[in-house]
Amino acid sequence: MNARQSRLDALRSLRERETGSGYGWVLSTDVPPGLQQSLQTAAAQGLVELADREVRAELSAYEGRPVLWAARLSAQGHDVLTYLNASPAPTPHSTPPAASEQVIELRPAQMDALRVYTNLAPVLRVAPADGLVERVRTAHFDRPNNRWRMTLTPGQIDSVAYAFHLRALSGSVAEANWFAREYGITYRVDGPTSRPRAVRPSSPTVSP
Template identity: 40%
Template sequence: MADTATRAELATGNHLVWAARLAPDGHDLLLYRPADQDRSRAWLTKQASEGYQEVALQPSEMTMLRRFVALAPRLSHSPAEGLDDAVLEAHWDAECNRWRLQVNRDQMDSIARTFYLERFTGMTTASNRFARKYGVMHRRPRAAR
């Protein structure tokens, strides 16, 4: 905290009640907090758009989706454009214990593909719940005869 002499020097005609020197964490916080507000603005913009739908995912489903997005560069079928942003913009809703995302139709299909891939590990619950709740299920393409 600044002493009286430093506050007087900084005041330049105005009376300063207090002044503080920011630690490195304080500088990081000045960058971090507005970035969170930018995500909120993006959320509201998508919420008002007809092309987007809100999806509520259980914590385990969000973990699967984050893994899928992280693997994007190595996958033969990449996630839909913007799905990584939707994952970053997701809000935690403690009341219903769900992550809320705003996604478009292509991103919904990518989420369904995520849960389709999980089926091969023996986890069918997410795929079935997503299909039941949102009417979207990824189907394996049929091979040409």
């Protein structure tokens, strides 16, 4: 188990014990030594609040015995668990794509540019293809390769190209140029209609 998962498990355990506590604090008698050590580490990261001397004195009075240690989730620790529960589970990167789908890999900066586009979905005139917003939200981060991985339909891939087209028109052509080279898809203005459309040229290039 990695350090992050161990930390999250410790926070969950603390929340469960905190819910059943009559004081809003979890006492050392209710925490195994290994969990207490993990919570001490989480406290150093601002995720757990440890009772100070005054609070321990009050708890000692309630308990009728000395309370030497007590903890509860900090506001940040509470928010971490709330955010975690609200976040969709990432799609496993090992799931094979359907016949009509393709695995797309983006560098973090490219993913940031795509997220700008999907976050603006409610106000855009050319909205992202159906399902793209959710695919972006559930993308898997391949940490060793520093890439975000998504399995997308052709329409969703066209929307990624459109997002990078907007990025190119607003200042940076790097993302659009890279996407055209890597996946052979770019946006160009169609002569007869004067409207941009996704094309897949044999030797794709994007002009600044």
